[in-house]
Amino acid sequence: MGSEKQGFIWLSGLLFLNILVLSTADVHYYEFFLQESQFTKLCSTKSILTVNGSFPGPEIRVRRGDTVFVNVHNQGNHAVSLKWEGVKGSIDGSNELIQPGTNFTYKIELKGEIGTLWWHATSAWAAATVHGAFVISPAANEDYPFPAPTSDQTIILGQWFKQELTEGDKTIAPGRADAYTINGHPGETYGCSNDTTFEMQVDYEGLYLVRVINAVVNETMVFAVASHSFTIVGQNGAYTKRSFTNSLTLAPAQVVDVLLCANVNVGHYYITARPSSGTYITNGILRYLTTSS
Ligand SMILES: *[C@@H]1O[C@H](CO)[C@@H](O)[C@H](O)[C@H]1NC(C)=O
Numbered sequence: 001m002g003s004e005k006q007g008f009i010w011l012s013g014l015l016f017l018n019i020l021v022l023s024t025a026d027v028h029y030y031e032f033f034l035q036e037s038q039f040t041k042l043c044s045t046k047s048i049l050t051v052n053g054s055f056p057g058p059e060i061r062v063r064r065g066d067t068v069f070v071n072v073h074n075q076g077n078h079a080v081s082l083k084w085e086g087v088k089g090s091i092d093g094s095n096e097l098i099q100p101g102t103n104f105t106y107k108i109e110l111k112g113e114i115g116t117l118w119w120h121a122t123s124a125w126a127a128a129t130v131h132g133a134f135v136i137s138p139a140a141n142e143d144y145p146f147p148a149p150t151s152d153q154t155i156i157l158g159q160w161f162k163q164e165l166t167e168g169d170k171t172i173a174p175g176r177a178d179a180y181t182i183n184g185h186p187g188e189t190y191g192c193s194n195d196t197t198f199e200m201q202v203d204y205e206g207l208y209l210v211r212v213i214n215a216v217v218n219e220t221m222v223f224a225v226a227s228h229s230f231t232i233v234g235q236n237g238a239y240t241k242r243s244f245t246n247s248l249t250l251a252p253a254q255v256v257d258v259l260l261c262a263n264v265n266v267g268h269y270y271i272t273a274r275p276s277s278g279t280y281i282t283n284g285i286l287r288y289l290t291t292s293s
């Protein structure tokens with residue numbers, strides 16, 4: 001009797017553990033449609049290759065250890081493949097081009113990756129517009145190894161060309177872009193009144209996990225927020241030793257995760273992004289929503 005009961009307790013313990021293990025790894029399915037879309041920036045309109053009509057493309061948001069299937073339907077006019085920056089394991093078929101009119105499913109099995117990764121078209125001409133964030137939160141039963149942020153914000157630094165990029169643009173020389181963008185917004189510095197400015201809204205004393213991705217092909221970018229400093233907590237899909245800085249310098253394809261504490265005088269502050277060698281500066285705005293008491 002006693003051992004039967006013990007056996008039952010042991011068995012239900014095992015089942016419970018099993019459910020715990022199973023519930024910590026999820027499987028996600030994403031559908032990406034590669035398509036041409038019209039965009040107007042710098043007062044001129046052109047067609048660009050996008051995923052689902054957005055620039056930057058859709059964000060993937062999962063937890064550590066999850067498995068992600070991304071079914072890419074190529075409705076564009078050119079063969080394209082996607083690269084998964086920062087994913088450690090190998091991905092079947094990741095070198096194959098997806099021909100127009102066909103689709104291909106990437107299976108991404110995450111292991112220890114944590115923080116921020118990103119995806120982009122492999123070829124330079126398409127990567128300028130086909131890219132997006134790949135956010136990996138801690139597993140369900142896992143905490144951040146730093147104070148838990150109030151919320152998080154993805155910032156993708158990109159570039160914009162007035163001219164259409166084609167397959168002939170196998171490389172993109174530094175300084176060729178007509179503008180730099182923050183989450184697709186060129187901001188007010190390029191002299192076109194129709195251009196939009198990126199805005200990040202914060203609450204006073206909120207703590208924000210800001211994920212900065214340098215998606216600018218071939219250029220080192222400098223990122224800063226006036227009157228604010230950052231605590232670097234992660235890089236390229238891994239936690240790092242914490243360090244403090246007033247500005248971030250990101251190599252091409254680099255990702256840095258920082259904590260930003262909204263603890264200065266309530267107001268609005270310029271967010272700036274510029275190529276490390278170059279004259280353009282792109283602005284965004286950090287805006288405080290509540291007043292301090
Ligand atoms: C892309 O668009 C398709 C069709 O509208 C939609 O079903 C799919 O969920 C979208 N994918 C993402 C990642 O938003």
Ligand SMILES: *[C@@H]1O[C@H](CO)[C@@H](O)[C@H](O)[C@H]1NC(C)=O
Pocket residue numbers: 040043044194
């Ligand atoms: C600016 O936007 C207005 C209103 O949407 C539009 O009528 C105008 O053509 C745009 N100008 C340019 C140069 O894109």
Ligand SMILES: *[C@@H]1O[C@H](CO)[C@@H](O)[C@H](O)[C@H]1NC(C)=O
Pocket residue numbers: 071103104105
């Ligand atoms: C193409 O998409 C269809 C429908 O979404 C799916 O059933 C099929 O498995 C996909 N093919 C590949 C090679 O991913």
Ligand SMILES: *[C@@H]1O[C@H](CO)[C@@H](O)[C@H](O)[C@H]1NC(C)=O
Pocket residue numbers: 124170171172173174217218
């Ligand atoms: C980056 O620019 C250099 C110098 O112009 C060029 O040689 C290289 O191919 C470019 N790389 C890419 C990925 O465009």
